[in-house]
Amino acid sequence: KQEVTQIPAALSVPEGENLVLNCSFTDSAIYNLQWFRQDPGKGLTSLLLIQSSQREQTSGRLNASLDKSSGRSTLYIAASQPGDSATYLCAPASGGSYIPTFGRGTSLIVHP
């Protein structure tokens, strides 16, 4: 059974800092891995999807890397802004049905 761990659980930083959010997973036989953002009381928004054959994906100030063999992914946020404040969820998809397994998330606060 896939287990997903995200470190740190919470992070509070001043605006402008570059951030690294870590995700590890136990079953490296994944098809893809997604990073989601969840705002309080809201649904999930997909940020990046990395296929198992890829090493990284970039979207604006976000860059996600994947090391499938070691069961790790990293989300890098450049020049953080207060609007980046949210919970970030890592979700690798494994098994025959490609259903994602979610971590508990990293709760990020970026203060002005």
Add this chain to the structure above:
Amino acid sequence: EPEVTQTPSHQVTQMGQEVILRCVPISNHLYFYWYRQILGQKVEFLVSFYNNEISEKSEIFDDQFSVERPDGSNFTLKIRSTKLEDSAMYFCASSDMDISQETQYFGPGTRLLVL
């Protein structure tokens, strides 16, 4: 931009009552999903639905749960006899391709409270 919508946003019910949570997926999507998130816990997969049938379900999705696509637009989750532990946020999601290739789009959720 098209989005997934869910109704109601909040529902309070008594233990043992039936509830139906409703979702309107993005119109051209073919794959539909329900997830739940108990307060303070991880998001958990419940069920996926494609071509008018369940394609995958988790251990959580027992006989008390059912899903239906009653018409061309709605996708519903029914809980027949609610239990206290069913209190959670329920998210609907949809995608236009298999999620090995394409991300899912999530609705804002329905917060269910069972008393």
